[in-house]
Amino acid sequence: MLEKLEAIEARFEEVGQLIVQPDATSDMKRYSKLSKEYKDLDKIVSKYHEYQKVLSDIKSAKELLSTEKDPEFKEMAKAELDDLQPRQQRLEEELKQLLIPKDPNDSKNAVLEIRAGTGGDEAAIFAGDLFRLYQRFAEKSGWKLEVLDLTEGTSGGYKEIISMVSGADVYGKLKFESGVHRVQRVPTTETQGRVHTSAASVAVLPEMDEVDVEINMNDIRKDTFCSSGPGGQSVNTTYSAVRLTHIPTGLVVSCQDEKSQLKNLDKALKVLRSRLYEIELQKHQDEVGAQRRSMVGSGDRSDKIRTYNYPQGRVTDHRIGYSVHNLPTVMDGEIGDFIEQLRIAENAERLKEGTD
Numbered sequence: 197m198l199e200k201l202e203a204i205e206a207r208f209e210e211v212g213q214l215i216v217q218p219d220a221t222s223d224m225k226r227y228s229k230l231s232k233e234y235k236d237l238d239k240i241v242s243k244y245h246e247y248q249k250v251l252s253d254i255k256s257a258k259e260l261l262s263t264e265k266d267p268e269f270k271e272m273a274k275a276e277l278d279d280l281q282p283r284q285q286r287l288e289e290e291l292k293q294l295l296i297p298k299d300p301n302d303s304k305n306a307v308l309e310i311r312a313g314t315g316g317d318e319a320a321i322f323a324g325d326l327f328r329l330y331q332r333f334a335e336k337s338g339w340k341l342e343v344l345d346l347t348e349g350t351s352g353g354y355k356e357i358i359s360m361v362s363g364a365d366v367y368g369k370l371k372f373e374s375g376v377h378r379v380q381r382v383p384t385t386e387t388q389g390r391v392h393t394s395a396a397s398v399a400v401l402p403e404m405d406e407v408d409v410e411i412n413m414n415d416i417r418k419d420t421f422c423s424s425g426p427g428g429q430s431v432n433t434t435y436s437a438v439r440l441t442h443i444p445t446g447l448v449v450s451c452q453d454e455k456s457q458l459k460n461l462d463k464a465l466k467v468l469r470s471r472l473y474e475i476e477l478q479k480h481q482d483e484v485g486a487q488r489r490s491m492v493g494s495g496d497r498s499d500k501i502r503t504y505n506y507p508q509g510r511v512t513d514h515r516i517g518y519s520v521h522n523l524p525t526v527m528d529g530e531i532g533d534f535i536e537q538l539r540i541a542e543n544a545e546r547l548k549e550g551t552d
Contacts, residue, residue, distance in 0.1 A: 311355070315394025317351040339361050377504065438461045
């Protein structure tokens with residue numbers, strides 16, 4: 197661990213020199229990347245310096261304890277050691293966490309896609325409930341959420357709703373929400389009062405820049421149409437809505453939230469880049485033999501990551517076996533506890549992989 201920390205400190209000093217060079221801002225993309233790296237390394241180096249001081253103090257206290265004749269000074273040295281050794285252990289754990297390789301996409305914005313799965317009208321209503329959950333979570337996190345495209349359900353909710361979430365570390369937090377979410381409750385359409393099970397799938401994709409994913413515009417068919425509001429009501433008489441078809445993959449992306457066709461095109465291209473990135477990532481992981489399940493999933497009840505049980509007021513995340521009994525609060529966007537537990541589990545797994 198100490199070798200890694202020394203290398204990080206050396207890189208930190210190197211980056212610090214690079215960003216103060218006279219020509220540093222001539223390439224803003226590179227400057228921005230270096231500034232972010234400097235900020236990330238600063239957290240580790242500051243903690244490393246704190247750790248070094250504790251180690252130095254422990255060494256001094258041990259030397260004093262072994263050489264000092266005065267009982268009072270020996271007692272002081274022992275008390276200092278009793279205080280310093282737990283701090284050493286705590287700092288070592290914190291440094292181990294900081295040294296876990298980060299997903300480079302964690303700091304990116306995210307494309308959030310929610311689709312109704314098994315359960316007909318009730319699944320669409322539940323997809324709407326999930327969207328409101330993430331909408332509230334985004335508000336509480338200080339993020340901006342923009343709806344790009346949607347298809348409403350016949351009895352409420354959404355068959356599909358796609359949005360862009362922008363802010364600090366959006367993908368790093370929302371990525372844990374990818375998978376199939378299952379709901380158990382009595383639907384409003386149920387006359388016998390029976391509990392039904394329905395599902396909706398959530399996909400969270402990192403927003404990709406042009407540099408990350410290059411798209412050949414010759415591979416895209418662009419169609420324009422009038423955007424529509426709830427119930428198919430026309431909200432724009434101009435052909436501002438955009439539908440892109442990526443011919444090589446067959447991917448189709450629509451965006452109609454802006455009045456400007458150019459702005460809709462730009463947002464549609466961002467979604468398309470994110471989806472193409474996921475395809476390439478899947479290919480790479482298949483090649484190296486990684487066992488990875490589709491984030492979107494099938495929308496089937498048997499393929500679930502989380503269950504929302506209304507009769508019991510319980511929410512359970514099946515990946516980590518974690519349950520809470522405050523369903524109304526969770527549905528109001530309080531999912532930070534789940535995300536934190538999943539982050540801890542992921543870090544523990546990465547730590548294990550690093551020591552194997």
